[in-house]
Amino acid sequence: NVVPITKGQVFPKPQMQISFGTQNILNKNEFRFEYVKGSQICDVVSIAFKRYYKIIFDSRLLRQTNRIKNVSSIKKLTLMVHEPCELYPNLESDESYNLKIASSIAYLESKTLWGALRGLESFSQMIIESDDGSLVINDTLINDFPRFNHRGILLDTSRHYIRSSIIKVHLDAMEANKMNVFHWHIVDDESFPFVSSSFPDLSKKGAYNPYTHVYTSDDVKEIIEYARLRGIRVVSEFDTPGHTQSWGKSIQILTKCYTGEKPNGDFGPIDPTNNLTYSFLEEFLTELTAVFPDKYLHLGGDEVDFSCWQSNPDIAEFMKQKGFGKDYSKLEQFYMQKLLDLINKVSPKSGYIIWQEVVDNNVVVKPDTVVEVWKDPWPEELSMVTKLGYRALLSTCWYLNYISYGDDWKKYYKCDPYDFPGTDKQKSLVIGGEACMWGEYVDGSNVISRTWPRTSAVAERLWSAQNVTNVADAQGRIEEHRCRMIKRGIKAEPFNGSGHCEYEVD
Numbered sequence: 001n002v003v004p005i006t007k008g009q010v011f012p013k014p015q016m017q018i019s020f021g022t023q024n025i026l027n028k029n030e031f032r033f034e035y036v037k038g039s040q041i042c043d044v045v046s047i048a049f050k051r052y053y054k055i056i057f058d059s060r061l062l063r064q065t066n067r068i069k070n071v072s073s074i075k076k077l078t079l080m081v082h083e084p085c086e087l088y089p090n091l092e093s094d095e096s097y098n099l100k101i102a103s104s105i106a107y108l109e110s111k112t113l114w115g116a117l118r119g120l121e122s123f124s125q126m127i128i129e130s131d132d133g134s135l136v137i138n139d140t141l142i143n144d145f146p147r148f149n150h151r152g153i154l155l156d157t158s159r160h161y162i163r164s165s166i167i168k169v170h171l172d173a174m175e176a177n178k179m180n181v182f183h184w185h186i187v188d189d190e191s192f193p194f195v196s197s198s199f200p201d202l203s204k205k206g207a208y209n210p211y212t213h214v215y216t217s218d219d220v221k222e223i224i225e226y227a228r229l230r231g232i233r234v235v236s237e238f239d240t241p242g243h244t245q246s247w248g249k250s251i252q253i254l255t256k257c258y259t260g261e262k263p264n265g266d267f268g269p270i271d272p273t274n275n276l277t278y279s280f281l282e283e284f285l286t287e288l289t290a291v292f293p294d295k296y297l298h299l300g301g302d303e304v305d306f307s308c309w310q311s312n313p314d315i316a317e318f319m320k321q322k323g324f325g326k327d328y329s330k331l332e333q334f335y336m337q338k339l340l341d342l343i344n345k346v347s348p349k350s351g352y353i354i355w356q357e358v359v360d361n362n363v364v365v366k367p368d369t370v371v372e373v374w375k376d377p378w379p380e381e382l383s384m385v386t387k388l389g390y391r392a393l394l395s396t397c398w399y400l401n402y403i404s405y406g407d408d409w410k411k412y413y414k415c416d417p418y419d420f421p422g423t424d425k426q427k428s429l430v431i432g433g434e435a436c437m438w439g440e441y442v443d444g445s446n447v448i449s450r451t452w453p454r455t456s457a458v459a460e461r462l463w464s465a466q467n468v469t470n471v472a473d474a475q476g477r478i479e480e481h482r483c484r485m486i487k488r489g490i491k492a493e494p495f496n497g498s499g500h501c502e503y504e505v506d
């Protein structure tokens with residue numbers, strides 16, 4: 001008759017749980033997952049049952065000896081999913097769950113199948129291996145749900161190519177950290193590894209190597225499915241009008257830069273005055289909204305350098321005709337408006353995320369646009385963006401591509417997306433945040449260890465309640481969590497000066 005704590009929002013080891021102190025043992029040969037009568041039966045969950053069975057009873061490592069006697073043993077975890085199955089998670093998906101472990105009963109209940117995945121992750125984390133190798137779990141009661149619905153990580157696969165197999169390890173790590181958005185910054189100035197069916201030359205001419213350093217449509221489909229099975233959305237970013245040098249290798253839509261009267265051979269951002277730009281974008285966007293099932297596309301809009309536009313006489317003429325004077329942010333606004341109109345035309349159901357410069361440069365975007373804040377001072381920026389009524393994501397504190405010596409995770413942990421001046425209404429427009437791992441200095445050789453477990457601090461900030469801020473407490477749990485990731489084959493780096501894991505990397 002213990003009254004459950006209704007505010008339990010915890011990660012990774014639910015600390016708002018009530019532990020009764022009784023231990024239950026789990027036996028590999030007797031344990032199974034089972035739906036209760038009346039539960040929805042969803043493929044994602046049934047597949048997760050198998051995945052978590054392996055994670056829990058990982059035979060590669062398990063020394064299970066079960067010398068502990070006369071304690072109750074848990075023979076199954078029963079699951080109740082209330083709402084009908086759905087194909088993909090979305091921004092509104094409910095990820096709450098309740099988990100009850102009480103003397104040989106383990107019961108998990110959730111509204112949606114996505115909440116069931118989060119509950120299975122917590123269940124797997126509650127199981128500890130006693131020193132004789134037995135697997136035990138304490139009696140406990142957990143009511144848990146995320147504070148923010150958008151808990152993402154950006155991976156840049158353009159500055160350096162990252163093989164699909166490594167991206168899947170990232171998705172495994174995201175699942176272990178209850179993160180739910182993979183922001184795939186797939187192309188940029190340096191390379192175009194996305195194989196487009198409508199414009200194959202984009203990767204043929206824009207990839208580092210068109211045979212080995214690309215993501216074919218099968219690769220993309222596999223990554224989207226791998227993410228879906230873990231309750232992770234894939235939000236792809238095709239950043240324009242800046243960051244498009246690799247696009248210009250195959251299609252003449254970039255601005256010719258001039259020195260004096262002559263083109264100087266350099267190219268700048270996409271040319272907003274060239275009609276080819278919009279006919280290309282219309283066809284390309286049609287493909288993208290078909291390839292990526294998520295409602296949201298990230299359209300970029302960051303770091304648009306106006307100097308090339310300013311050097312080009314045809315653009316100067318266009319500016320004059322349009323009465324933009326010398327205000328090149330008006331040209332950026334013209335481009336973004338046409339881009340967003342195109343999106344609405346090819347896929348009215350689509351939403352979009354943009355970097356903050358679009359709004360900083362007074363581009364008027366659709367009211368349901370999500371603005372990603374990445375520059376300092378971010379509290380002022382969040383205030384401004386939410387005052388305009390846009391929803392917002394915070395990334396500024398979490399540019400994990402910047403590294404330093406020592407335990408930098410604490411500063412990530414201390415950054416709270418609500419720490420800006422604003423009304424409750426404005427705060428409610430902050431839908432979450434993203435850790436960013438830009439690719440200038442990472443590739444498959446180091447992206448996992450550089451990202452994890454530092455990102456676990458971001459994951460906890462975005463999942464747990466605002467009052468879960470005790471760094472010392474978090475340190476212990478994230479240390480444990482790092483070793484858990486190591487055990488799962490995710491080579492998360494050590495981050496606290498000293499220590500060890502039961503299972504070191506082999």
Ligand SMILES: CC(=O)N[C@H]1NC[C@H](CO)[C@H](O)[C@@H]1O
Nearest residue numbers: 302303355374399401438440
């Ligand atoms: C939105 C954004 O961050 N744009 C650029 N800013 C600097 C980053 C490296 O820290 C990347 O180069 C990124 O492309």
